Amino acid sequence: MIKIKKIICPVDFSELSRKAMQYANEFARLSDAKVFLVGVVENDPTINYSHGLEKEGADEEQKLAALINEEQMAGIVADYAIYEGSAEECILDYAKRQEADIIIMGSHGRRGLKRMILGSVAEHVIRRAPCPVLVVKENEHEFIQ
Secondary structure, three states, rough: OOOOOOEEEEEEEHHHHHHHHHHHHHHHHHHHEEEEEEEEEEOOOOOOOOOOHHHHHHHHHHHHHHHHHHOOOOEEEEEEEEEOOHHHHHHHHHHHOOOHHHHHEEOOOOOOHHHHHHHHHHHHHHHHHHOOEEEOOOOOOOOOO
């Protein structure tokens, strides 16, 4: 028997992130689990944050709340958080704090030099996650409707 009670789902508001949310939503319904959404505002030193990271975080929180309603996850989402920092570190920290049973996330699949230098967020999370990770890819065989 599989016991999934806490699902972490990172959200960056991309179509792939929405797809991962749909998987998380379906897994939660099937196993009577709760979904914990996490968004990250990356503090990139090459970006001029003239309006400040606090406003950026508040904007992300509003978008996340709207997305929860739009995806009809209101009864399934137990909590959500907006972190500031490195995406992989924030996702891993949140998963550890929540004692996650599984992380369900999208992978954009960086290619070329950028992937060689930075790797992918999903790859970093898979390597260090405290639980299994389900990676939802852009072009794949769907098993949810």
